[in-house]
Amino acid sequence: MKMLKKFIKEVDYIMTKKTIEKQVRYVRQINISELDRDNIEPICYLNVFEDLGTHQLFGWKEYDYMRTKVGLKSNEWQFRDKMWVAFVPKPEEIYNYGQPITVVQRLKKI
Numbered sequence: 001m002k003m004l005k006k007f008i009k010e011v012d013y014i015m016t017k018k019t020i021e022k023q024v025r026y027v028r029q030i031n032i033s034e035l036d037r038d039n040i041e042p043i044c045y046l047n048v049f050e051d052l053g054t055h056q057l058f059g060w061k062e063y064d065y066m067r068t069k070v071g072l073k074s075n076e077w078q079f080r081d082k083m084w085v086a087f088v089p090k091p092e093e094i095y096n097y098g099q100p101i102t103v104v105q106r107l108k109k110i
Contacts (some may be wrong), residue, residue: 020088021110024049024058026077032061032098035049043067047074052082059101060087073107084110 087104
């Protein structure tokens with residue numbers, strides 16, 4: 001609980017500016033879609049990045065409307081790749097897959 005409070009305080013500090021640039025490592029891709037029996041809803045992936053300085057996790061949602069994984073932005077990245085990215089965090093949306101993951105939007109590789 002103490003770690004989560006510290007994490008929320010760091011996210012509040014980060015939110016003083018909108019766009020943030022960080023050096024990150026692409027860690028994993030998680031399928032966060034709900035089960036769809038009729039296969040008509042798009043698949044939602046959470047691409048997880050680890051900040052190399054603070055080891056904080058950020059996640060960027062990506063939707064696969066054709067359900068084929070063709071033409072996705074994340075296809076250009078390899079796991080464990082290091083890169084500089086710019087994004088806008090959304091601290092009101094935090095997932096917890098073992099560690100808290102702050103969702104970001106407008107992700108752009110620099």
